[in-house]
Amino acid sequence: MKVRITLVLAALALTAMAPASAFSPEEIRKILLHGPWPPPLRADPGNRVSGRPAAIELGERLFFEPRLSGxxxxxxxxxxVPFRGFQxxxxxxxxxxxxxxxxxSLLNVRFNRxxxxxxARDSLWAQSIRPLLEPREMRATPAHVAAVVRKNYSSEYAAVFGRFPASDEEILVDVGKALAAFQESLVTGRTPFDDFRDALERGDDAAAAGYPLAAQRGLRIFVGKGNCSGCHSGPQFTSGGVAxxxxxFxxxxxxxxxxxxPYMHDGSLPTLRDVVGFHSELNEQEVxxxxxxxxxxTAE
Ligand code: HEC
Ligand code: HEC
Structure with a gap:
């Protein structure tokens, strides 16, 4: 009994002391693919007001505008909801x-393809029009949205889009483009993982050691045995594709x-533990x- 406990303690001590350099070159190669963060920010070629400060400001006001709904x-x-990670x-x-x-969540939505x-949709501005017209969500019509803009935002609208008067359809599309410009600004900061990844890239063991060992073990499973990286790839942890x-989805x-x-397309899994358990054949400790x-x- 005593011997067993000593062995277990020794094993625990060993894993606790395992240095960051315990990652193999192949593992390190895979880990580096999840960065760097943030990626370069490019304007959306399908949205002529993408990145313009006045459009971002108008989009922000429209994002919080209840009159747009029917x-x-x-x-x-x-x-x-902003304080809930925009969900x-x-x-x-x-x-x-x-x-x-x-x-x-709409955090980092600009990086989605x-x-x-x-x-189903490949453009952020087109996706931003959908909830306006969806009867269960905001139940508006193009004529209603255009009337709200003409009445309350005419000077801002004209300044950003350079046209007034405009047709109902033009205004609806432009509302989508201003909303998209605002949402593009929702880029989150660096995370403990990003600091670890960059430390690995520099070969800086001292900095890498600041990343908790349980997270390092989880990361090894993520890029290895769990094969999570196969789908959740790149700096955003998604291939951008449909699986x-x-x-x-x-x-x-x-x-x-x-x-x-909660998680998944239907919110059916309440915790991350449930998702990881559901997704894989990992044992409880690995989960x-x-x-x-x-x-x-998680960004600070
Ligand atoms: C009633 C709740 C609700 C409202 C109001 C709402 N959304 Fe959404 N939003 C959703 C849901 C649900 C989805 C997922 C839709 C789907 O899968 O087809 C979504 C998806 C999105 C996406 C796609 C995100 C992604 O990662 O693919 C964007 C962008 C978005 N909404 C923007 C907006 C904007 C802009 C507005 C206001 C004009 C808005 N939403 C209003 C519930 C809402
Ligand atoms: C075959 C591709 C694939 C693999 C491999 C995969 N996932 Fe996923 N993952 C998905 C898809 C698709 C969804 C969304 C499913 C849905 O909405 O019903 C998802 C959803 C998730 C979610 C919920 C995200 C949210 O916002 O709701 C988490 C967390 C997650 N996966 C983590 C993992 C982990 C950890 C692994 C490895 C153990 C893994 N995934 C392996 C494709 C994959």
């Missing part, structure tokens, strides 16, 4: 009625994922380590 009561921020902490969204899907859980898991990015429970790693993807 009933005057729902705003983008009703579901994409709503509900399994499924609720606007004017219960919707079918979980509200995704496809939008919506099914990845087939019975039904086809876009692979979600994992930055700040610890802030955006905990992967969760610790996922938590280290």
């Amino acid at each position: 009933t005057g009561s729902v705003l983008c921020a009703s579901c994409h 709503d902490a509900r399994p499924r969204a609720f606007g004017l009625e219960q919707a079918e899907r979980n509200t995704p 496809r939008f919506g859980w099914d990845g 087939d898991s019975g039904v086809r 876009r692979v979600p990015g994992l930055r700040n994922v610890a802030r955006t429970a 905990v380590e992967v969760v610790t790693f996922l938590e280290s993807l």
